[in-house]
Amino acid sequence: MANPNAAGSNVAGPNAAGMTRRERYEAQKRRRGMVVAAISTLFVVVALVVLVPMTPGWEKVQKSFFNGAVLAKSFPKLLEAFKINIMIFAWSAPAIAILGLLIALARDVKSPALFPLKIFGAVFTDVFRGVPVILTVYLIGFGIPGLGLPRPWNSPYIWGSLALILTYSAYVAEIFRSGIDSVHHSQRSAALSLGLSERQVMRDVVLPQAIRNVVPSQMNMLIALQKDVSLLSFIGPVEIFRQAGVFKSLLANFTPYVGAALIFLIVTIPATRYADYLMARQSRERR
Amino acid sequence: MAKLELRGVVKRFGQVTVCDGISLDVEKGQTVCLIGASGAGKSTLLRCINLLEPIEDGEIFLDGEDISVPGLDPQGVRARIGMVFQSYNLFPHMTALENVMLAPRRVHGKSRAQLLPEIEALFQSFDLGDRMHNYPDQLSGGQQQRVAIVRALAMHPEVILFDEITSALDPQLVGEVLDVLLKLKKQGMTMILATHEMGFARQAADKVCFLKDGQIIEEGAPKELFDAPKRAETKTFLARALK
Known part of the structure; x- marks a missing residue:
């Protein structure tokens, strides 16, 4: 059977x-x-x-937000304006990385002579994390050129970028600091036991591991920065958001904003996916 | 004059006294084993000798020179005293070779090219010749620990401290690391080990110290201490450890 x-x-x-x-x-x-x-x-x-x-308003919304003709007309100019976003991003990001790292290190100094540096680091992060980005952009972007500086030193590009750099450095510094804390103290012990100085231990052993640990988090900051570059439109530069606004007024249609959003997504979605991939890989390695 | 001399070393963490007046002489070329239960103060004592922990009271002499003077720059002392840890503590972002070269390059100011022949020979002599360019996570525990020993040796230390270096290893890997220690002993290295390997202590130690509650309760040649312990605490510990 x-x-x-x-x-x-x-x-x-x-x-x-x-x-x-x-x-x-x-x-x-x-x-x-x-x-x-x-x-x-x-x-x-x-x-x-x-x-x-x-819905009752659909036809109107479709006409003013999803208008193919308007999109086709404005898209090339929007792309052109997006180059300005990329430019501002391109010079701000390295400055943020460097300043953020310096602030993080300043907050960890132990020498009494450098105590003012430590205070400065703490005040810096408190202030620039505590003020909305748009306010910093306004205050620095309008305030400093208001000193009557000669060209090109009154350019909103310079001072707007500085506002972004200061704000983002404060966040990036905190992420670096958490990275430094994430390196196990036994690594420090081992390096010290070999006769390395505190500074050498930081440079050769702790920082390389700390920076590697926070790459995914810093990627997220880069993505946020890419979007916040648009805030500079409020003080002058005709970047993509401002350009979309120009088209909106010109054509009495909101589709250019949708176009701008699409352009942002083309850049930010791959970047976000990549950051997620890095994070997933990191958590796999930790296991 | 002893190579290393501890006089009444006291170490506290807050209210807890971890080393409670420890005195110990280590002669040049001697192998001294510290045994005792976890928490007896063995590891902390080693960290104090390497100046990784400041001591509250007492003195530590290296070649007759007081290295426990408060305010003394610890870097020079640490370059003369090597240390190997239970969890290897290799730097994960460097290859084995870079791990070993880092300190001689930075502290002694030597170039990679200057160091390479000697360090290559060190790797060879510890059966790690084909592992030099591997990263730590590509090595077995025993290999990692041997790289850590090579890393300490590359600084030409006068004394090496071993902090339970076989405790994290699989039993079959313990042997290869203990063989390295025997080899170092033969070469005349002065060594202090915190260890749970009673068999090794009996075979290789010149002196065994039994620690309990931060004090050396009993010390002597391994034969005396293992075969005829005088103190009741030692007897109890050994009965458990050798079971």
Whole structure:
């Protein structure tokens, strides 16, 4: 009646398809999961596509936010303006990395002679983390050129970038500091026991590990910076957000803003994915 | 004059006295084993000798020179006293070779090229010749610990402190590390070990000290201490440890 061979293969060994009992179960579970996910996604999409156009204002919104003709007309100019965002980002980011690291190190100094530096570091991070970015941009971007500096020193590019650099350095410094704290103290012990000085231990042993540990977090700061460059539009530079505003007034249509958002997403989504990938890899390594 | 001399060393962490007046002489070329339960103060004593922990009272002499003077720059002393840790503490972002070269380059100001022949020979002699360019996480525990020993040796220390260096190793890897210690002993290295390896202590030590509650309760040649302990605490500890 019962075939002993068949029974045996059912219990433990691979079956005809070369799968174990566990693998078959997992495969079935996976298939069922995918079907459920597909159905629920389809349901949500259909609901959106059907329901949203049924709202009373949909036609107006579609015309003023999703207007293909306006998008085609404004998109090249928006891309052009985005170059200014990239430019400001490109010179601010390295300055932020350097200043942030210096502030982080300043807050860790032990020598009494350098105590003022330590105080400065603490005050700096408190102040610039405590004030909204837009306020810093206004105060520095309008205030310093107000001193009547000659060209090019009254440029909003310079002072706006400085405002971003100061604000972001404060955050980046705190991340570096948490990175320094994350290096196990036994690493310090080992380095000191070899006769290295405190400064050498920091430079050769602690910092390289600390910086590596915080790369994913700093990636997130870069993404945030990329977006906040737009705040400089409030003090003058015609970057993408300002350019979209110009088109909005010109064409009496909000689609250029959607276009600007799309351009941001083209840059930030890959960057965000990459940061997530780095973080996932790091947590795998820690395990 | 002893190579290393401890006189009434006291170390406190807040209210807790971890080393409670420890005196010990270590002669040049001697191997001294510190045994005792966890928390007896063995590791802390080693950290004090290397000036990783400042001591509250007492003196430590290296070649007759007081190295425990408050305010003394510890760097010069640490360059003369090597230390190897239980958890290896290799620098994970450097290859084995870079780990070993870092201190001689920075402290003695030598170049990589100057160091390479000697350090290569060191790696060879500890069976690590083909592991020089591996990162620590590509090495087994025993290999990592041997690299850590090579790293200490590259500084030409006069004394090496070993802090339970086999405790984190699989039993089959303990042997390869203990062999390294025997080799160093043969070369005349002065060594102090905090250890739970009673068999090794009996075989290799010139002197064994039993610590309890931050004090040396009993010390002597391994034969006396293991075969005929005088103090009741020592007997109890050994009965448990050798079970």
